[in-house]
Amino acid sequence: MQFEAKIEVSPRDGIANPEGSTIERSLPALGFEMTRNVRVGKLIRFEVEAESADAARSLVEDMCNRFLTNPVIEDAAVEVLET
């Protein structure tokens, strides 16, 4: 079966996010003073072949742990959708 994997990579809680802080400081210049806690991460998407959604998820989580994210500074939220 074919699945679409989406991995939202975000900086771990407690880890400073200089990109987010810089954007947060810039938004008021456009009048958006109401924004707080801006965090910048990244989205990784790909197609994956597996026997079931659980199997696909387990593969993707393994990829995250071993390569796609650095657990010292990043968290991963994995989403697997049947296509």
Added chain:
Amino acid sequence: MTQRVGVIRFPGTNCEFDTIDAVRALGGEAEILWHSDSSIKNVDAIVIPGGFAHGDYLRCGAIARFSPVMEAVSDFALAGGPVLGICNGFQVLTEAGLLPGALQKNAGMKFLCSMQQIEFVSTQNVVGKGSQVGDRLQIPINHFEGNYVCSPEVLSRLETQEQIVFRYTDNPNGSIKDIAGICNEAGNVVGMMPHPERATSDLLGSNDGAALIQSFLSV
């Protein structure tokens, strides 16, 4: 015996010739080791130089870690061989798990290129021979991702096991505890963001990096 230093070159590495020149100027021998070779050719020491290995795609050092040569580098390091990672090389060593922690974007979101003063915190490692704790050196930095982070547990281990090698006297990038360089427990693997190979002659603005490379060549 003259030390034969292997300088690893990945696609995107750009400090390999500066490193080779510095090693040769200080009496060592040096040769390039290509990242896709699985052998390190019986060299006595290894430098992973600065640059943008594999374009720094995904994360700095994340892809370099899977280059075939890294398995041999890892075996060499675990067997006690001297390994020095400079700048991008430091990032590669953390991604490869040979050094703890990680390097993230500078706190000020600026690429930093400047002469920096650093201080020896521990000399029990391959770059510390002949130096004293507290020695201050002028060594240039040249990075966007030099902001060292690690968990509180790792930090306390680094402190108690004398694994913090250098600290900045005026922290330029937000590194935790002003850390500019660390080593592994055994002291044979050192990673540092400043570039000692660019401080090996007064003509370059500082000769303070020479002591570190000399130490590295003599272990």
